Structure formats: structure tokens, C-alpha cells
Amino acid sequence: MNEFFSKLLEINSFLMAIGFGSIITIVSKIFKSSLKSREETELRFKNLEFANIAMLHDKIYKQCSDFLEQGWISVDDLENLDYLWRGYRGLGGNGTGEVLYKKVQNLPNLKSEREEK
Numbered sequence: 229m230n231e232f233f234s235k236l237l238e239i240n241s242f243l244m245a246i247g248f249g250s251i252i253t254i255v256s257k258i259f260k261s262s263l264k265s266r267e268e269t270e271l272r273f274k275n276l277e278f279a280n281i282a283m284l285h286d287k288i289y290k291q292c293s294d295f296l297e298q299g300w301i302s303v304d305d306l307e308n309l310d311y312l313w314r315g316y317r318g319l320g321g322n323g324t325g326e327v328l329y330k331k332v333q334n335l336p337n338l339k340s341e342r343e344e345k
Contacts (some may be wrong), residue, residue, distance in 0.1 A: 277319060284316040285325060292328035300338045 291309055295301045301309075313329055 281316065281319050281321045284312055284319070285321055288312050288316060288325045288329065292325065292332045295332045295335060296328065299335065301332055301335045302339060303337050306333070306337065 288309065291305075291312070295305065295309075309329070309332060313325075316325070
């Protein structure tokens with residue numbers, strides 16, 4: 229009978245070791261998976277941020293070039309350009325378009341056709 233309990237204890241210890249190891253393995257895999265997912269999300273976010281900066285830069289550059297060629301800017305267009313500029317700078321856009329933006333700010337403000345209606 230004593231031998232029976234000894235074997236039962238041995239089997240129980242073995243099952244406990246396997247169970248505990250399994251729990252550790254599962255927790256470890258979950259942690260690694262969530263860490264990888266977080267890194268992928270951060271990379272995707274950085275790529276989206278870069279794409280937004282690129283689109284804002286393109287739009288600001290085009291609008292500034294058009295307004296400078298036109299020789300004037302409406303108040304509404306200046307406000308719209310300012311919204312774009314603040315978003316661009318807030319996302320960390322560099323100052324490549326800043327010279328054009330400042331030149332546009334110094335243009336005369338005239339009423340556009342849509343403002344007159």
C-alpha cells in the first residue's frame with residue numbers, strides 16, 4: 229500500500245510539473261504575441277503619420293505655389309492653409325514649406341468669388 233501511494237505521488241508530481249510548465253508556456257506565448265502586435269501597431273502608426281505628413285506637405289506646397297502665382301489670397305483660403313500648416317507642423321513636418329507659407333501670409337487678402345455671394 230505504501231508503494232502504491234509512492235507511485236501515485238510520483239505521478240502526481242509529474243503531472244503538476246507538466247501542468248505548471250504548460251501554464252508558463254501559454255503565458256509566455258501570450259505575452260510575446262501581444263508585444264509583437266504592439267510593435268506592428270506602432271510601425272503601422274508611424275507609417276500612417278509619415279503618409280499624412282507627405283500629403284499635407286504636397287497640399288501646402290501646391291496651394292502656396294498657386295496663391296503666389298495668383299498674387300493674392302482670400303481670408304477663407306488663408307484660414308484653410310493655416311489649418312493645414314498647423315497639422316503639418318504638429319505632426320513634425322519640417323520647414324521646407326515654411327518659406328512659401330510665410331510668403332503667402334504676406335499676400336494681399338482679397339475677397340474670393342465665393343465670399344462675395
